[in-house]
Amino acid sequence: MNSSGSTSDVTRDDIERLFSTSDEPCTPFTASEVAERLECPERTVERELEALADRDEVRTREVADGTRVWWRPPGEANSTDQQSELREFGAFVRAVKDYAIFMLNPDGTVASWNEGARRIKGYSEDEIVGRHFSTFYTEEDNKNEVPETNLQAAATEGHTEDEGWRVRQDGTRFWANVIITAIRDVDGTLQGFTKVTRDMTEQREYELQLRRERDLTEQILETAPVSICVLDSNREFVRANQQALDLLGADEASVEGDSIESKNLYDGAGDFVPSDERPWTQVIDTGKSVYDYQCRSDWTEGDRRWLSINVVPLEGGLSDDSGVVVAIEDITAQKERERQLEERKSELESELSEILGRISDAFFALDDKWQFTHLNERAAELFQQPQTGFAGRSFWEVFPERSDGRLWEEFHRAMGTQEPVDFELYDERLEAWLEYNVYPSESGLSIYIHDITDRREYQRKLEESNERLEQFAYAASHDLQEPLRMVSSYLRLIESRYDGVLDEEGQEFLEFAVDGADRMRDMINSLLKYSRVETRGDPFEPVDLNDVLDEARNDLRRAIAESDAAITAETLPTVEGDASQLRQVFQNLLENAIEYSGDEPPRVHVGAERDGGSWTISVTDEGIGIDSKDADRVFEVFQRLHTREEYEGTGIGLALCERIVERHGGEMSLDSEPGEGSTFSFTISSNDE
């Protein structure tokens, strides 16, 4: 070799230059072609090419007719530097962990393996090299000949990319991104394939998640019965759901990039809301959310809709451009209902206040916090304050001086028991007697005040007058007793001293005079009793009517014995009353029953019947009875139904009874049939309340 000397060196360099300057580095040449280009003998060229081929710097191959072609292999450096780079690259590829990078033979069997492939697919190099790459595909893909199709595509297209499930050695699946690239030699013969596989499982999961979230958001947006749109900081629409589009009277294409400011807003009074007062402007400026901003719009067909707008700033957005989310609810129907209710309420209120205004009583209403909710004109007049000064104020605030007294007590009682309370009160400030009727409910009190000063005054005068009459009756009857006593006493003296002196006629006259004086004395005594029922009665205390009846029967024991009367009685109640007066009632009624018994021995029954909070006590006889037309007269003073020859009595007994019963708050009544008997009844309240 060295013998060929310099010529051969020059020639080898020339050959190398020829290959490297060739347009196509891989272009194959025959030895004769090289010799022709270098203008040197073909044998020399042939020898030099052989040498280069031995050094692996050129490749050679025999073609059809036994001639050889020579070419420089693609990408293969012909220097030692390039060779070491190649080795480094190879090592690098083998060490790549995140990608499976390996070679396939043209038939699809695995030719090489790297660390990434081992990690992703689980096979070691020994296990997999030589096996067909369809091992990595799922059964289903294999059935559909996906591996073959992919290889075919790579072969024809140069490379193919595919995503899909692949199977690891342990049978588990992963989502792979695969790129298969065909490798061809200079003459285009398929040498094999490189295959780069990436494990995309996590990324795919993430994408799927994102898609699901996006779908969900979309679905929520479109399902929500609220108009929702997103605005950027220029108040331009970024997106809007269908509801929003409907409300805005726009379609998706036209709304994008449109400004919401092109839509007018009006406040409740119908005035235009300027841009800087609108909720989205405020939110964009301040970053603070606005909720339930109520306004009106004319966005659709000039029909003013009531809207409730919520605006929230978009937080954590990817871009710096901070937009807002606007949710708009059409509350027109709700507003309409509110308006109708308000209208109805105000109608009712004016109706009520008209009614209350018409009533002559002062009226006011308090809520459960004692605040005035209503007050009629008359009440304002009564309290001598303007009607407008009460609304929303507490009763105790308006009338602090009344708070710890009777009103406080009574109002709280009414509220506490939920029972109406009535009471009369002298109002020193107003110098008037007021009657309060307090009606409670869960929500407060209704209070009617009636000025009863006149009634009170009238009542007082009446009482005074009654008292004077009683005094007069008492004085008259008391003073009448004196001269009458003279008359009676001296008549008695004449009777006893001159018994034998007077003739028969004289004695008869004297008898009439004595009888008249006696009756007059009885009448005066009765009148005295009658006039003093109210003023000289004992205070009321519990009285057992059984005892009272026993005493009355005891007082009448002589009359009972003489008339052979039979008096039966039910068990009587205990009542509140004046025992001595009640005894007079029983005594009078029993006396009458015995007196007017007719020819038969008197049979009298005393009964008691309960009727709610009161008792009805009755005294029934089987005597001569009383005609109904006379029924009222029997209770009048000195009214007699019978002549004195028939029946004795002063004619004041029943009047006295009625007066006593009235003093006890009861009533007297008579139920009678002439010839059948009479029942005198009186009511009296029981003492167990």
Next chain:
Amino acid sequence: MSNETNDGEPIEVLLIEDNPGDVRLTKEAFKEGQVGTTLHVAADGVEALDFLYRREEYADAPRPDIILLDLNLPRKDGEEVLEEIQNDTDLSRIPVIVLTSSKTTEDITKFYELQANAYLVKPVEPDEFVELARALEEFWFRFAELPTRTA
């Protein structure tokens, strides 16, 4: 009279009463009664006190053993008279019986408030005359031992 005091003298009675009818009736009552009495009459309160204090025409008047007092008197009424009697340590020892024409409770209460020793309803019926005399007797014997008699 059969029933006189221990030393045989009649009981000195001062009746203070303006009504001549009543005076007469009282006299009649004593007539009917069993007790020997001398009845002195004063027609009004002033006269009664003159009698008790032996003033002017009553200088020789006896000290009464018992006083019958009507409350309703001209010039000075019974209540005032009773008060003066009660305020005089000497006179207050004489038993006073108030005469009344009514039986009403408030009158009776008033008599006892005035520290009357008793009250009697003025008689109407013949047996009430006897009652008056009997009551008087009772009082007389109850107060007979008191030092008033020795004055």
